[in-house]
Amino acid sequence: MKILHLISGGDTGGAKTHVLSLLSELQKKIDVKIICFMKEDFYYEAKERGINIEVFEQKKRYDLSVVKRLLSEIKKGKYDIVHCHGARANFMAFLLKLFYKIPSVTTVHSDYKLDFQDNRYKDLVYTKINTLALKFIDYYIGVSDSFRKMLIDRGFDSDKIFTVYNGIEMNLMKELTNPVEFFKRYNITSDKDTILIGTLARLHPVKGVDVLIRGAKKVLDQRQNVKFLIGGDGTEAPMLKELAKELGIEKNVCFLGFVNEPSSFFNAIDVNTVTSHSESFPYVxxxxGAFRKTIVASNVGGIGDIVIEGKTGFLFEDGDHEKLAAQLIKLIDDADLRRKLGENLYNSVKKNYSAESMANKHISIYKQILDRQVK
Structure with a gap:
């Protein structure tokens, strides 16, 4: 079995973590290679892990000269399946199918109708192109049952859709920057009594970081020993900073920008949050959880599959910043509850969401695809 993965190479966040974790495990079991179309952090991290990766560089998104190189690579390498990740890879697979018959599968990491929501031009053009390209892909992997249902509801063939939940490599959580040193880098001051509530996300409309900031205002009206750490960058950064200023909480809301040591971030905070309007099954x-940090999250997508109310964390309905604030105050006031829920989440992640299990499920799917091709 020989599988060729395609990805843009500019990926960050959950999709990046997913693909690097998946390829690290798959390469122990089958013959895999990944091709990306730009040389950025994704490429260098893959090289560090010993993943077989190559860059077919595109000067612009519409530079289609790489299609010829991809065709040559597939024929020369005698690949059995092309596995895509993201809009650009989906479009490449669509073009490849015009010239060469090879089964394709794509992992749906997010709601593709919302991916370019922060840029009107990209939303008008790229969302339409990706939606069209998806119709020509042979098979689909949703990273939660809710995403599988989303695809079915949008007219995709249920017999061609698989579900594989994200998996994490617990052993990557070893090299950490001491919290004191980590905070120094970002000019954050806190004492031992300060509760640190964090989120790590793209500052994109779909991530709902404004919900966290509005919730923060409600919390800070009642508790002063709290700081909110927002890690990530994106188009909404200026608006979110202005919102914190308008609400008068800018001294307690710290914008870290892009965080290149997510493990050190999670190690340093007390409570983790996800306030997205749409999610699949977030890695954050x-x-x-790998650092025993409990979670307060919006009840969207597949989040409810891992966040069990009152056992591994708390859920609130999408956009309900008042409920978010009430749950945060409960955790701020009760250190024992924070520890208990964090420990439960850690055990759940370790038992149910390993990278090895994720890789094994992918291999099973590849076998099913190839069996169907023979029939």
């Missing part, structure tokens, strides 16, 4: 919940 598992990454926080």
């Amino acid at each position: 919940i598992m990454e926080g």
